[in-house]
Amino acid sequence: MGIIDRKKLIHEAAAKSFSLYGYKATTMEQVAKLANVGKGTIYTFYKTKEELFEEIIKTLIIDIKLAVEQVLDESATFHENVNRALYTVHEFRESHQLTIKLIQEERDMGTQTVVEAMQQVEQAIVQYMMGIIQKAIETGEIKPCDPEITAFVMLKMYFSLIIDWQRNHPPLGKEEISKLFELYLLKGLSQND
């Protein structure tokens, strides 16, 4: 010990404060106090509050990717993997203080910085899924298609089913959503006699 990694301390303090109070309600002094560091010190590592926040978001994206990687299975079907991936993202969002708080702040206050951050996260998920889709196209498991639009549509559909649907209906279970996903996106509605 003795030598302390101040940047790490600040990063952790910021992560904690953003998780606890959200973006707007987190003050730089608060972060400094939590990190046991002078306020000025923060500015030797980060140019602005926003830059500090962006770093936290980058870490968040990495964590989500890690969680998804953990459930992917090379030998499983495309459909199975996509379902696992999207469900994992959904679970992550609902079980981590930071995402819970940011979703709330975005909804209730519409803080611009937070809105942008959440779009970044969404974009990162789409990028990640593009990879999975690209592979499935190459192996011939699915038809050729634009990977980005496909990933985008999958994400939107998944969240529609799991989030928007339950605004007016009893929520759909994990298994149900998997089945719907398969019907609509994989098999298609057409009768192929």
Place this chain on the structure above:
Amino acid sequence: MGIIDRKKLIHEAAAKSFSLYGYKATTMEQVAKLANVGKGTIYTFYKTKEELFEEIIKTLIIDIKLAVEQVLDESATFHENVNRALYTVHEFRESHQLTIKLIQEERDMGTQTVVEAMQQVEQAIVQYMMGIIQKAIETGEIKPCDPEITAFVMLKMYFSLIIDWQRNHPPLGKEEISKLFELYLLKGLSQND
């Protein structure tokens, strides 16, 4: 002439004012003035401002349905009709002052009454599409499925493609969206060798 249908006058004045200023910025006095009617008179026909607004929304829903009915074609395919219907709804939203203003007010101010009204409209569209889907199931044109969830998914997917996608990308054309819709929802992504 001579005898004037005051209720109609009020209704038209309200429609105009809501279109011009949105829900919040429309005052009952304003409506009265536009209708050439005393403020109290409004309250002999409508209990509250909200009730007056609801009536306007009901008319809006009817107008949207009419626009959709105009483009439906009994002899066309399910896919073709669904596309026409959704595109017509989209066009309507973008070309009518009232919907433009309300979408804006919902986004910028989040007025509760407006949010609820827009959900009502969405719900009505889903209901309407349920009918189309139900028929297609009965004729065997598409697989059996829950008509409500299907309608819901179709609407969400369509608006994702036409609205959300162009937040970060060049907009997709009408024809492109039709093709994507067919690929994702009708044919499905699976290779069926």
Place this chain on the structure above:
DNA sequence: AAAATGACCAGATTGGTCTTTTGGTCATTA
């Protein structure tokens, strides 16, 4: 000398007060 700090500042935010506006009522009018 280099790194860390917190007093400091301009601009933003907040909380509280006073003023205006607005939805809704009802006694009066036509």
Place this chain on the structure above:
DNA sequence: TAATGACCAAAAGACCAATCTGGTCATTTT
């Protein structure tokens, strides 16, 4: 009897002093 607009309570808005906050930098600490 139907219509009206003056009227009212409550909500929204304007206003302003006091506080707070992101960011800087002269001073202190190591």
